[in-house]
Amino acid sequence: MKRVLTTALAAVFLAGPVMAQTAAPAVTEDFKPSSVNQPGQAYPQVNSQGYVRFRVTAPDAQAVMVSLGLGGRGGTTLTKGADGAWTGTTEGPMDEGFHYYHLTVDGGTFNDPGTLNFYGSTRWESGIEVPAHDADFYALKDVPHGNVQQILFPSPSTGTQRRAFVYTPPGYDASKAERYPVLYLQHGWGEDETAWANQGHANLIMDNLIAEGKARPFIIVMTYGMTNEVKPGGLFSFDIKPFQTVLVNELIPYVDSHFRTLSDQPHRAMAGLSMGGFETKLITFANIDKFAYIGLLSGGTISVDDVNKTPGFKDKVKLAFVSFGSRELEGPRMGPPGAPPQDPRKNAEELKASGVNSVFYVSPNTAHEFLSWRRSLHELAPLLFRD
Amino acid sequence: MKRVLTTALAAVFLAGPVMAQTAAPAVTEDFKPSSVNQPGQAYPQVNSQGYVRFRVTAPDAQAVMVSLGLGGRGGTTLTKGADGAWTGTTEGPMDEGFHYYHLTVDGGTFNDPGTLNFYGSTRWESGIEVPAHDADFYALKDVPHGNVQQILFPSPSTGTQRRAFVYTPPGYDASKAERYPVLYLQHGWGEDETAWANQGHANLIMDNLIAEGKARPFIIVMTYGMTNEVKPGGLFSFDIKPFQTVLVNELIPYVDSHFRTLSDQPHRAMAGLSMGGFETKLITFANIDKFAYIGLLSGGTISVDDVNKTPGFKDKVKLAFVSFGSRELEGPRMGPPGAPPQDPRKNAEELKASGVNSVFYVSPNTAHEFLSWRRSLHELAPLLFRD
Known part of the structure; x- marks a missing residue:
């Protein structure tokens, strides 16, 4: 197995696509426009093998290059044709799912005018979607749809009106009395509160699960988690308090007073991807009286030691869910610099043996990217609020 | 008065900023980042006179240029400095408000990586905000906020699940029984259903009007109006039926069954900007039994002849609102090619004299751009649903 040489922190907190680890086959000429292109744009295109072609x-x-992923492994140098258009195809197939990228045109960083933009790496980036074999679970289908709404809530602690997005499940508006549990769902470093609906398709994943009777209808709340300035490598000195204050003292009461929620601890969950998982662990462990379900998606691990240090955890926490993309587990184990490496799978197994409802999920053939997290949400949601 | 030489159709249907018609004064060096820059981006900047500086x-x-507005009047050729950055300042001050623009880098069209993107001209474009002296009416303030939610509604006529955004006013969620009137509000050519909330700040305009007691709380529904492919110049042969079917037969029943609406004719309005005004006129005049309030924002005119040809109009329509940016009225009068030019102000006055509640509004010192339409909504909203 080829080891992916990333630093421990990069493996945990940075988004990075990885080329599929296969010898390059002949390129099949069945390229089609990516599903996240701007309306009417023919390029970029993806073929049935996962190769991406740019134009x-x-x-x-003088020079046009594509930067796709950590260390530029998905990078492609484009070649100018007689018509003035620069074209090129990735050297190999990309992993299935969504990847951020951008162009370098004569030394400047620009987005590909062919694609929609997605907020990642603290900027709006180009995106490409390599169709996944299991894409059906997040497809837009003719089923009852929940809504995603922007709310603006007052935040005295930051002196701002802050934005969040709230998914209300199908039936929420029609039923005038029913109350719903709530999942607080966080994005990763460099992303924002738009990520889970735009890149993650969280709403479609829920619509489809609910239509199939596989998940209980619940509300999802997504807000901006980078209340502090966070730089890669600086997360272990991250002060969670400013964001915890916004989430726990300001957003949760606002949601509970403006939506028909079940507002007790057994009906509140928190999960997050990458940095959002890091935040989830800090906030939920410090507020066991407020959260019954915990999900860390490519965002850390929960050990027996963590639980033993947290009074009330075993009584009050109904689920400790930890997931990763398989390629994240191919590299060095993650953990704070200088600390002994931790094996998140081993932690999860030990936790289960200790009596905690510990679930460990690995997304096949994906890295620290959104297909890992779409799949993780698809695994997590059916386990929530099953009281 | 300088005449703006645009074609009649361009004057009605294309977005285009116009340089303020003043002799260029000395440039004041108090440039600040535009309010619609990406987080942390210092450029582009705007000074107190309305000059824009790019970097x-x-x-x-080899060459970097800025295209800002019809005919490139706001265009700026940037100059490369020793540090590799291309900089430049507009030749004169820009009109107050929001302007779309893009870069041309070595012959290719790219967005400025410094700014957020806004859907206009059938693509996601860069945007710049020149602070308006009256910007307070669409500012984000510490007042109760309504929500803007994405809905996905089934559309059998197009075989798709279509998107709309729905503004629900403050108090909608808390009050479990109150029902609200609805305004259907359309974007312009090349824009989409994101425009009125993103570029238009429709939600903030309403939040502020409601907080001041100046408008009755109502719901606003915004959906995609370019159901047909429309090209400039082709609008007068535009077939409204596909979009009318989506709006009247599919979206309205969906909204009325999923939101607490007042669903009778006296509590339904339709308005639109530019092409959206054109659509509004066609749809409302053909459905006088469904709409009581009509608003055309830089999107046509309503004559006594129009009304006389429409049975029931005078009995059932409570308001005919028509508005323009002042610079739109400086050019040739608009009208179908070959037809005698129409004066929308004269039409509005004659309509009022004929007994229709006709209101004509002109936004000072703005062109066919979003500040005209923000102000128009701010004028229109207090007049709606005053039964």
């Missing part, structure tokens, strides 16, 4: 018009440019 | 990094580029 960018810049007739007087 | 784009592309050290190996």
Whole structure:
């Protein structure tokens, strides 16, 4: 198995696509426009093997390159044709799912005018979608749909009106009295509160699960978690308090007073991806009286030691869910710099043996990217609020 | 008065900023980042006079230009400095408000990596905000906020699940029984259902009006109006039926069954900007039994002849609101090619004299752009549903 040489922190907190680890086959000429292209744009395209082909018009440019993923492994140098368009195809197939990327045009960073933009790496980036074999679970189907709504809530602690998005499940508006449990769901470093609906399709995943009777209808709340400035490598000195104050003291009361929620501890969950998992662990462990379900998606691990240090955990926490993309587990084990490496799977197994409802999920053939997290939400949601 | 030489259709249907018609004064060096920059981005900047300064990094580029507005009047050729950054300042001050723009880098069209993107001209474009002296009416304030929610509604006529955004006013969620009137509010050509909340700040305009007691709380529904492919110049042969079917037969029943609406004719309005005004006129005049309030924002005119040809109009329509940006009225009068030019102000006055509640509003010193439409909504909303 090829080891992916990333630093421990990068493995945990940075988004990075990884080329599928296969010898390059012949490229099949069945390229189609990516599903996240701008309306009417023919490029970029993806073929049935997962190769991506780019085409960018810049007739007087000297050099056009594509940066796709950590260390540029998905990077592609484009070649100018007689028509002034720069084209190129990735050297190998990309992993299935969503990848952020951008262009370098004559030394400047620009987005591909062919694609929609997605907030990642603290900027709006281009995105490409390599169709996944299991894409049906997050497809837009003719089923009853919940709504995703922007709310603006007052935050005295930060002196701002802050934004969150709230998914209300199908039937929420029609039923005038029913109350619903709530999942607080956090994005990763460099992303924002738009990520879970835009890149993650959280609403469609829930619509489909609910239509199939596989998940209990619940509300999802997504807000901005980078209340502090966080830089890669600085997370272990991260002060969670400012964001915890926004979430626990300001957002939760706002949601409970403006939506028909079940507002007791057994009906509140928190989960997050990457940095959002890190935040989830800090906030839920410090507020066991407020959260009954915990999900860390490519965002850390929960050990027996963590639980033993947290009074009330075993009584009050109904689920400790930890997931990763399989490629994240191929690299060095993650953990704080200098600390002994931790094996999240072993932690999860030990936790289960100690009597905690510990669930460990690995997304096949994906890295620290959104297909891992779409799948993780799809695994997590059916386990929530099953009281 | 300088005449703006645009074609009649361009004057009605294309977005285009116009440089303020003043002799260029000395440039004041008090530039600040535009309010619609990406987080943490210092450029583009705007000064107190409305000049815009750009800075784009592309050290190996041959030429970087800014396209801002019809005919490139706000265009700026940037100059490369020793540090590899291309900088430049508009030749004169821009009109107050929001303007779309993009970069041309070595012959290719790209967005400015410094700014957020806004859907206009059938693509996601860069945007710049020149602070308006009256910006307070659409500012984000510490008042009760309504929500903007994405809905996905089934559309049998198009075989798709279609998206709309729904503004529900403050208090909607808390009050379990109150029902609300509904305004259907359409974007312009090349824009989509995101425009009125993103560029238009429709939600903040309503929040502020409601907080001041100046407008009755109502629901606003915004959906995609380019059901047909429309090209500039082709609008007068535009077939409204596909979009009318989506709006009247599919979206309205969905909204009325999923939200607490007042679903009778006296409590339903339709308004639109530019092409959306054109659609509004066609749909409301063909469905006088369904709409009581009509608003055309830089999107046409209503004559006594129009009304006389429409049985029931005078009995059932409570308001005919028509507005323009002042600069739109400086050019040639608009009208179908070959037809005698119409004066929308004269039409509105004659309509009022004929007994219709006709209101004509002109946004000072703005062109066919979003500040005209923010102000128009701010004028229109207090007049709606005053039964």
